[in-house]
Amino acid sequence: MTSEATTLKGKPLDRAALDSMLRRRMFYTPSFEIYGGVAGLYDYGPPGCSLQANVIDAWRKHFVLEEDMLEVDCSVLTPHEVLKTSGHVDKFADWMCKDPKNGDIIRADHFVEEILESRLKGDKEARGQKVEEKEEDPKKKKKKIKGAIEAIKLDDAVVQEYEEILAKIDNYNGTELGELIKKYDLKNPATGVQPSPPVAFNLMFQTAIGPSSNLPGYLRPETAQGQFLNFAKLLEFNQQQMPFASASIGKSYRNEISPRSGLLRVREFLMAEIEHFVDPEGGKKHPRFSEVKDIELVLLNRETQLSGKTDIQRVAIGKAVEDGTVDNETLGYFLARIHLFLKKIGVDQSKIRFRQHMANEMAHYAADCWDAELFTSYGWIECVGCADRSAYDLSVHAKKTGSPLIVRQRLPEPLVIEEWQVDLNKKKFGPHFKKDGRTVEAAVEATTQEQRESLAKELNEKGSIILEVAGVGEGKVEIPKELIVIERRTRTENVREFTPNVIEPSFGIGRILYSLMEHCFWTRGSEGGDEARLVLSFPPTVAPTKVLIVPLSSNDKFTPICQKLSLKLRKAGVSSRIDDSSATIGKRYSRNDELGTPLGITIDFQTLQDSTLTLRDRDSTKQVRADEDKIIAAIKSLADGEKEWKDIEAELPAFEGQEIEVASR
Structure with a gap:
């Protein structure tokens, strides 16, 4: 891996030039700037909004649609009790x-x-x-x-x-x-x-809900809790079928101590999170793991880090799961799918690694966690976290609320179980222990099979049992035999109950966007010693605008052709802009190269004669020429990611013409 941030073309990154261009072209800008701004808060301008929307659209297609996920949109305002139960109030720091x-x-x-x-x-x-x-x-x-x-x-x-x-x-x-x-x-x-x-x-922003301010709350630090609290309803919506996944896209808030590095560390940001609910039995297998097992990932495991090194290894995810580097198939499956998504949207494949969390940095709920880190001029930046949250969240919320956040599955054959069971004499139990009755009862119900076997023997020999109960008396209570029966019995189970485990891929969209902008940024030298031209080589699938329509001149005959072409592209679902300014064609293309526009259509006097158009590729500046229908079909295939420019060059005639001449002046 390189230790120096470089551009797409392999040259050292000029971050000052990139940042200046991004703000000048309004990809993003400091919020409240005319009031002096607030650290860690940014607004997205038109190209930034389009880029973000296109990345989210690619994310939905890659995950929600491909994996048949259930999308939800939950409240940002979260009561104190919810985040106290989840552990964020005490541990999110x-x-x-x-x-x-x-x-x-x-x-x-x-x-x-x-x-x-x-x-x-x-x-x-x-x-x-x-x-x-x-x-x-x-x-x-x-x-x-x-x-x-x-x-x-x-x-x-x-x-x-x-x-x-x-x-x-x-x-x-x-x-x-x-x-x-x-x-x-x-x-x-x-x-x-x-x-x-x-x-x-x-790190949470605290607030009060309601006019009387008697319900404390927070702006959510993640979208996950809303998904967990809706688990029972989602399971029912999914007709009780397991495994399944929910997904959520929305704003989250963290009161960062020292916001810095632009979009990489902010206080308000967009997250896209998945909660994949899986049966903990059977090693957390994934039915589609065979589809990704040969995909190679760059891994930095915790043992390497704890030895004081950062050596990486490139390994197939199937082998990483097999040798225990990655804990289970479902976690490995999503690491591979994250890798494929980042590749699809244009992330430089030489600047990505998956780093495993060490013990002290592991979130309080995680059993294992890997970060997809992208290399930028700021160093390695965590952009996606993929955690095995085990059954933590569903368990703590179920315990707190009494809601059965569990899965019930009918067994193919009844299961006969022999176990120690406890019966309490409720009529006498409550009056005997009075206000401590529920606490003592809960302690009895919480005893293990091994404890019950021992207590049954003690009850038979002594006529009572001594049980440790925190918060009652001196921490121990005596329960006489007239209040309790402990017997070994046989019961038949037709239904299995279990609390699902959760694998959670969590995407920081702003960090991905900034890393993508760095990875796609480069400068194009110009002849004659002119200032170098700045380029953002976004893939057509996520580029803010797909096509620039450029009339050769301000001739009135070109106007209706531009408008007709723009309408056809919109109907085809392709975003376009018309630039009929007085600048040269070379300059018009150059300033849209800064916006990452991958394609350009030139309308010239030949168009008036035979209705053919010139299509230009942003990165190579090569052009092809064909009739309108073929050009629109080519654009649609590029915008949908079905073809690459080399495919279009092979299908349509090459064109050498006016832009090359004008651009070289």
């Missing part, structure tokens, strides 16, 4: 530090990471090695280097320590991060002061 001198709030893991990386860069400079800087603002670059990067040679052992720490930076808890800050004397470059010890900061 990052570690933050405070600079005692200027009051700056700093995210602890990012702080450690940046200072150690800057020291490693200083070591490389001292050794005469090339150091690539990736600052957004060239004016700030010199200041930051002066304040944070000094050309000081480190001992080889220290370099190795730093590299090992960085390899497993996501695995440190707050105490460990604080120890690293002290051990390596890490100071804020802005003040020269060491920050305070890390403390946990909950």
Whole structure:
């Protein structure tokens, strides 16, 4: 894997040029900018909205349609009790530090990471090695280097320590991060002061629901909880059939400690999440796993990271599941499907890897988790998480509410079970224990088969049992034999009940969009020393606009042809724009190359004679010419992803003409 962010054409990425172009062409822009803006909040402009809509459309087709998923749209406002039960109120947090001198709030893991990386860069400079800087603002670059990067040679052992720490930076808890800050004397470059010890900061936005503000709530940090709470209804809608998956696309909110890196770390963002409910018995097999088992993925497993390394391995997902690197078939199936989706929308295949979570960074609900990370000028960025949430969410919500979030399946043959059963004398049990009755009863029901066997023996020998019950008396209660019967009995089961496990692929759409824009960005040199032209090589399937319609001149005879062609393209479901400005054809195409428009139609005087059109490819600038019906059919096949440009070149006659001449001036 490359350690330097490059463009589609293999050249170093000019992030300043890309960011300037994206904002100038209004792919996205800071929210509330005329009021000074708010960190971590952005608005999408017309091309950004179209790109996002097209990626979501591709996502729906690839997952919801292909996998026959059940899509839901759930409320953003979430009561406190729901997120308390799910664990988010107590555990959804990052570690933050405070600079005692200027009051700056700093995210602890990012702080450690940046200072150690800057020291490693200083070591490389001292050794005469090339150091690539990736600052957004060239004016700030010199200041930051002066304040944070000094050309000081480190001992080889220290370099190795730093590299090992960085390899497993996501695995440190707050105490460990604080120890690293002290051990390596890490100071804020802005003040020269060491920050305070890390403390946990909950990332959820808190609010109050209703005019009396007596119902506390939060803006949801994920779309998943709404899907879990609707599980019983979805199961019924699916005619009690398992396995099945739900899907949801919507906004989520996280009060990031230090938003940065544009769209990569924001406080309001679009998520697309899947909850695939699977029977935990049978090793979580997937019926379609054989279709993807030979797909090779680039994997970085937890053992490698914990050894202080970042070595990757390219391996078929079937083998990764077989040797236990990936826990089960269903998890492996979705990793492969995520890979295919990212490839389909245009992600650079040399800049993708799947990294396994280490123990401390694992979400509180996860049994195993892999991130699809995309390489950008900011480094490796998590864009998709794929977690095995086991039965955590359904179990805790069922326990809290008493709702049966379970699956009932009729067995092909009755199952005869011999077990220890408990009967309580309800008439006497309640009055005997009074207010503690329900607590003691719950403790009795929670006993295991092994405990019941032992308690039955104790009851027979002593005439009573002693049971540990938290919160009652001194933690132990005595239950006499007139209140309880424990016997070994046989029962017949015709129905099996179980709580499904969940495999959850979770997509951060904004991060995917930004990574895609970097991966598709390149510059086209021009003849005569003119300024290089900027290009976004989005695949036609996701490009904001598919076709640019360009009349050769402002001749009035071209206008009705443009409008007729635009109408036909719209009816075919293909987005287009007409550019009849006075600029040269070369300039008109160039400024739409910046918008990622993959195709262009030129209407010239020959069109008036024989109704033929020229079709131009954005990346190669090659052109073909044919009649209107053939050109529209070619565009439709490209926009639908059925064909590539090379297929069109093979089918339609090549054309050499005016754009090449004008563009070279």
